Amino acid sequence: MRGSFGYTEKGEEGRVNDFGLWRRILTYCRRYKIPLAVAVLLSFVVTFCSLMLPRIMQEGIDGYMAQSHLEISARILGLQHLAVVYGVLVCCIFLTNFVQIVLLEWIGQSVMHKLRKQLFDHLVHLDLAFFNEHRAGQLVTRLTNDIQNMHEMFTSVMVTLFNDALKLVGIFCLLYLMNARLALLMTLFVPLAFFITRQFAHYARKVFRQIRSQLAKINSFLAEALQAIDIIQLFGRHDWAEKTYTDLTDEYLQRNLKQVSIFGFFMPLTELMSSGAVALILWYGGGEVLRSRLSLGELVAFLSYMRLFFQPLRELSQKYSIVQSAMASAERIFHLLDTKSHLHFPVWKQAVALDGDVNFSGIVFGYSASKLVFNGLDLHIKKGESVALVGSTGAGKTTLIQLLARFYDPHAGNITLNDVDIRTIPLPILRQTVGLIMQDIFILPGTVQENIILDQPLDKEKLDRILQQTGLEVFIGRLSNGLQTQIGEGFSELSVGEKQLLSFVRALYRDPVILVLDEATASIDTESENLLEEAVAAGFSNKTSLIIAHRLSTVRRVDRIVVMDQGRIVEQGSHEELMSTDSLYSNLVTLDLKNSMK
Amino acid sequence: MMRFKEQNNDPQGTTHEGQSSIREALGIITPLFLRHKKRLLAGFIAVIVVDLLQLIIPRFIKQGVDSLAQEGATEHSLFILAVTIFIAACIVAGFRFFWRYLLIGFSRILEKSVRDQLFRHILAMDQQFFGRWTTGDLIAHSSNDLNAIQMACGMGLVAASDAVFMSVAAICFMVAISGELTLYALFPMPFLALSTKYLSGHLHRRFNKVQEQFSQLTEFARNTIVSIRLIKAYTLEKLQNKQFDQLGREYVRSNLRVALIQGTMFPTATFVGNIGMLLVLYKGGTMVVNQQISLGDFVAFTTYLSLLIWPIMAVGWVTNVAQRGLTSLQRIQRLLSEQPKVKCQPQADLPEADQITFHCRNLSFTYPGEARQVLENVTLDITPGILGITGRTGSGKSTLCKVLLRMYPVGDGMLNLNEIDVNDLDIKYVRNHIAYVAQEPILFSHSISENITFGRQDATDEDVYKAARAAAIHEDILRLPGGYDAVIGERGVKLSGGQRQRLALARALLCDRPMLVIDDGLNAIDVETEQQVLLGIHSAFQNKTVVIVSHRVNVLETADCIVVMENGKIAAQGTHDELLAQPLYKVMVSKQQNNAR
Numbered sequence A: 001m002r003g004s005f006g007y008t009e010k011g012e013e014g015r016v017n018d019f020g021l022w023r024r025i026l027t028y029c030r031r032y033k034i035p036l037a038v039a040v041l042l043s044f045v046v047t048f049c050s051l052m053l054p055r056i057m058q059e060g061i062d063g064y065m066a067q068s069h070l071e072i073s074a075r076i077l078g079l080q081h082l083a084v085v086y087g088v089l090v091c092c093i094f095l096t097n098f099v100q101i102v103l104l105e106w107i108g109q110s111v112m113h114k115l116r117k118q119l120f121d122h123l124v125h126l127d128l129a130f131f132n133e134h135r136a137g138q139l140v141t142r143l144t145n146d147i148q149n150m151h152e153m154f155t156s157v158m159v160t161l162f163n164d165a166l167k168l169v170g171i172f173c174l175l176y177l178m179n180a181r182l183a184l185l186m187t188l189f190v191p192l193a194f195f196i197t198r199q200f201a202h203y204a205r206k207v208f209r210q211i212r213s214q215l216a217k218i219n220s221f222l223a224e225a226l227q228a229i230d231i232i233q234l235f236g237r238h239d240w241a242e243k244t245y246t247d248l249t250d251e252y253l254q255r256n257l258k259q260v261s262i263f264g265f266f267m268p269l270t271e272l273m274s275s276g277a278v279a280l281i282l283w284y285g286g287g288e289v290l291r292s293r294l295s296l297g298e299l300v301a302f303l304s305y306m307r308l309f310f311q312p313l314r315e316l317s318q319k320y321s322i323v324q325s326a327m328a329s330a331e332r333i334f335h336l337l338d339t340k341s342h343l344h345f346p347v348w349k350q351a352v353a354l355d356g357d358v359n360f361s362g363i364v365f366g367y368s369a370s371k372l373v374f375n376g377l378d379l380h381i382k383k384g385e386s387v388a389l390v391g392s393t394g395a396g397k398t399t400l401i402q403l404l405a406r407f408y409d410p411h412a413g414n415i416t417l418n419d420v421d422i423r424t425i426p427l428p429i430l431r432q433t434v435g436l437i438m439q440d441i442f443i444l445p446g447t448v449q450e451n452i453i454l455d456q457p458l459d460k461e462k463l464d465r466i467l468q469q470t471g472l473e474v475f476i477g478r479l480s481n482g483l484q485t486q487i488g489e490g491f492s493e494l495s496v497g498e499k500q501l502l503s504f505v506r507a508l509y510r511d512p513v514i515l516v517l518d519e520a521t522a523s524i525d526t527e528s529e530n531l532l533e534e535a536v537a538a539g540f541s542n543k544t545s546l547i548i549a550h551r552l553s554t555v556r557r558v559d560r561i562v563v564m565d566q567g568r569i570v571e572q573g574s575h576e577e578l579m580s581t582d583s584l585y586s587n588l589v590t591l592d593l594k595n596s597m598k
Numbered sequence B: 001m002m003r004f005k006e007q008n009n010d011p012q013g014t015t016h017e018g019q020s021s022i023r024e025a026l027g028i029i030t031p032l033f034l035r036h037k038k039r040l041l042a043g044f045i046a047v048i049v050v051d052l053l054q055l056i057i058p059r060f061i062k063q064g065v066d067s068l069a070q071e072g073a074t075e076h077s078l079f080i081l082a083v084t085i086f087i088a089a090c091i092v093a094g095f096r097f098f099w100r101y102l103l104i105g106f107s108r109i110l111e112k113s114v115r116d117q118l119f120r121h122i123l124a125m126d127q128q129f130f131g132r133w134t135t136g137d138l139i140a141h142s143s144n145d146l147n148a149i150q151m152a153c154g155m156g157l158v159a160a161s162d163a164v165f166m167s168v169a170a171i172c173f174m175v176a177i178s179g180e181l182t183l184y185a186l187f188p189m190p191f192l193a194l195s196t197k198y199l200s201g202h203l204h205r206r207f208n209k210v211q212e213q214f215s216q217l218t219e220f221a222r223n224t225i226v227s228i229r230l231i232k233a234y235t236l237e238k239l240q241n242k243q244f245d246q247l248g249r250e251y252v253r254s255n256l257r258v259a260l261i262q263g264t265m266f267p268t269a270t271f272v273g274n275i276g277m278l279l280v281l282y283k284g285g286t287m288v289v290n291q292q293i294s295l296g297d298f299v300a301f302t303t304y305l306s307l308l309i310w311p312i313m314a315v316g317w318v319t320n321v322a323q324r325g326l327t328s329l330q331r332i333q334r335l336l337s338e339q340p341k342v343k344c345q346p347q348a349d350l351p352e353a354d355q356i357t358f359h360c361r362n363l364s365f366t367y368p369g370e371a372r373q374v375l376e377n378v379t380l381d382i383t384p385g386i387l388g389i390t391g392r393t394g395s396g397k398s399t400l401c402k403v404l405l406r407m408y409p410v411g412d413g414m415l416n417l418n419e420i421d422v423n424d425l426d427i428k429y430v431r432n433h434i435a436y437v438a439q440e441p442i443l444f445s446h447s448i449s450e451n452i453t454f455g456r457q458d459a460t461d462e463d464v465y466k467a468a469r470a471a472a473i474h475e476d477i478l479r480l481p482g483g484y485d486a487v488i489g490e491r492g493v494k495l496s497g498g499q500r501q502r503l504a505l506a507r508a509l510l511c512d513r514p515m516l517v518i519d520d521g522l523n524a525i526d527v528e529t530e531q532q533v534l535l536g537i538h539s540a541f542q543n544k545t546v547v548i549v550s551h552r553v554n555v556l557e558t559a560d561c562i563v564v565m566e567n568g569k570i571a572a573q574g575t576h577d578e579l580l581a582q583p584l585y586k587v588m589v590s591k592q593q594n595n596a597r
């Protein structure tokens, strides 16, 4: 199969110098200004202490060890003093490091938590059209891995980056103070270092992106294969699955090896540069010593500080790529945050009683602009009326009720409840009013009871009553832990019919004003269906209901039957009315009864 | 509200398992180490060369400084020295590249090979396995655990060997200068070892917890997005937000607990190194003052000690990485050691059968891990012709289909295919003879034609159209934007329920196998289309075995024989007319046939 798995990750560049992006990231840190300032302050302390240690060592050598003319006890006493100072500094470094690590983790995690929460909240409020176009895996990646990437930048990089930069500047100043000419010579290496870092970042970024998108492909293939494992096994496509997978991992390996080469080439370069600098200083500085323009001690000190100089430089170039990938993640996250829902969410100034009078008028709608599902559809359902929608698959029945629940807004025309346009009704109220039992069955991981009551308060009496009325009681009685049995992936499974019953109970429990059943009894046997119909009749006798069913016997009892075909209403009327004429419906019923094969 | 499965397949005490399981776990990767031994050997030699040269370069510098001090240096000698240093550095860079390419590259090769092995293994597993390991678990294994293994076998191994070599070399040099001072310098080391051991144990546990919570967070987000229609229809956004927030908070808390350990662990390494330096400053200084060692020796000693700092810092990291790698390897080993419970002892190569007959003899079945029998003493002959199955919801209809398809194990002597016990047949053999339409259609996010040809790659366009026509979906497909090339979205979200079902049906029909099992796969299809589909099936499956599960009388009526199931047992069996008196069947018929009045 030549599928591309539909996975294409938008290739954000991850520009490190995108100031708008930085500003946006920093707005999330505003609340943590003080802790961040403390972390920066601690950086100064660590840098200062670390740079002091070699100086104390130097002092010990020059001031006491080499001073053979001094008295021995005085020299040892001096060394003791130095040792105490050294010890204090060492402890100081330890403590500051500890506080800094924990503090940064706390800031980073808090900021990321906030961002993650915001993103999740934003995501669940986006409209369905968005979810149709995006893969679950991709969205999950935004919420988890991309946030993780940013977090890594926050904790391990942002401050160490600062630390390193600080160290670099500190050493540079020291070198200049020691010997300006030599320091100037050293300065030559700085542009070279930057050039190498940039080059490295360029290649590393490219290959990194390739690796990431390949990994995403592998994971989305894996997820899809696991979800369809039955089908793969039953249709005997192991070989195909294995081949596709190994091809994907092969490509992944190649890209990884490329990355290894790039790292292998660039990482030693800074080291090489450092040795080159040492060689240069030894040669030139040695010459200066020979010309007596430099003391030997100075040269030695210079050489030792140089080692310190190149270390942060190397770290910087490594961390640059982390920052880059974090920026790319940030860009994707903010892009998602900026995606607006096509639906707007009204709030009510003044509550209106909605008692179930539904009117569709002049509905024009299509999932894509090129292909309309409805082109001017009108339907009025009076309060308390029960209406059945029948018609061939793909006629648009599900679409119609999805419009009623406002999963999408029609391109033209409007839908009203009690003459109130549903676009002005707050979504929670609208969806509390319209009790929808969907064609697709959804089970959330959790217990049976949790799956029924969802966010509603537990009313044991009501629950028991509904369970008993709908006959789900019998099935629950068979489960090992009754209502408390865990269901969902990885736990015991219900049969499809049982799940459908559960969705039914779930909807009834919420006491909707309008009950909408989208083929909600398709997988249920006739006896259970009869029970359900009685339960609905008992609890919903005077409420509006809209029923979609293919078993025509299911819809017999309704007040009005609406026959749809390719997005149009072809005919409507009660069972008796329609049967008494030569209608499409009566033909269907005859067809239903007469077995075409006999 | 929604609780997550306890990691019952992943007990926490992994680290305390016996040696044998570690050996078994290593058994996964040892063949790879053996296969690539030349590469590895070359890599390690490169590491050692780099280390040696790194020890030598400072000596060149020292030589230069000394020569300057003794005033024996000339411009020329300094130049030679500088060039030598530069050349040595170039060689170091070259060998660095080599070890990276050889060793880190090896870890990538290893990662791929284990990843492929894992997938191959998963493909061969049965339903029971998938009941215990969720998709989320398996994806986590093939990403996090493989990462940990790759890290341990790549950078971990390099760092370990490098650290060992460097520290041995540095200690040798130090001892050569002064054994006593070396003792002082190394005095804090046992403390480091102890604290590392103690802390890394904790770190490991806390880190595991973080990983677990990360996958819970991921699972939660995934479940929410997959069920977004439910979330919206029932306005559960607030609830989900609250739960996500809760999970996120716990995740933050666990991360902070890890940070506490890490915040102690890494500074401790620096601390210990610095304390060593402090002892050397004091003790060594005193020795210099007392003229036990020379000042030059002291300076050299501190240089070597600073060489030790890196290995010291690496110790914590390496143990951490190694331990995580090992834990992950054990987890993967446990996964790989799972065997499918469906028995499969192929007796001999059988020729393809063109007719399929199943005989169930007192077939009983219980889902793994459950107490209740879902099928009880089912005795049934499934012969060429159409067999209709109906019955109460949850009475075991789907289960029977799945058992026929060998998705679950059955006892010996309970199920025969063409007179041979299925336990003596290759599972693939059985499955190759059956086309299956599941109760809930499972589709791929590819194009329509790719979905239809899933079971038969070599099908021509004509065959595809024919199957689509038989499933009465050809016209619908042509109406879609893109027609047969239309991409149908994840799980087929861009199709209506009935279209999805018929697509799954077309896929099965195209396979052209001697047996067809339709598990209630027509229930979202309207009456008119249903008739067409039934006609299609009839013409395509003449003289073949067809099993149709349905609740619709007019589907069942076409069957040659109908089975009514109740509570896992066969309540009645016969033709439509024979069954009219059966209570369950009667209810169904009277409701569905009274329509005309």
Ligand SMILES: Nc1ncnc2c1ncn2[C@@H]1O[C@H](COP(=O)(O)OP(=O)(O)O)[C@@H](O)[C@H]1O
Pocket: A132, A367, A368, A373, A392, A393, A394, A395, A396, A397, A398, A399, A400, B493, B494, B495, B496, B497, B498, B499
């Ligand atoms: N999410 C979607 N994106 C694009 N097209 C869709 C989507 N859902 C349904 N359709 C198309 O809209 C038409 C009507 O679908 P639907 O309302 O589900 O039919 P039904 O009457 O069977 O419930 C079908 O042709 C289907 O292919």
Ligand SMILES: Nc1ncnc2c1ncn2[C@@H]1O[C@H](COP(=O)(O)OP(=O)(O)O)[C@@H](O)[C@H]1O
Pocket: A478, A491, A492, A493, A494, A495, A496, A497, A498, B131, B367, B370, B374, B392, B393, B394, B395, B396, B397, B398, B399, B400
């Ligand atoms: N994977 C499973 N694990 C445990 N119990 C199951 C599983 N699948 C189904 N069951 C139980 O087995 C019984 C029969 O299920 P099934 O065969 O799917 O019923 P149906 O006749 O409606 O197709 C049901 O009560 C269901 O709860």
Ligand SMILES: [Mg+2]
Pocket: A397, A398, A399, A439, A518, B496, B497, B498
């Ligand atoms: Mg529908």
Ligand SMILES: [Mg+2]
Pocket: A495, A496, A497, B397, B398, B399, B439, B520
């Ligand atoms: Mg079933």
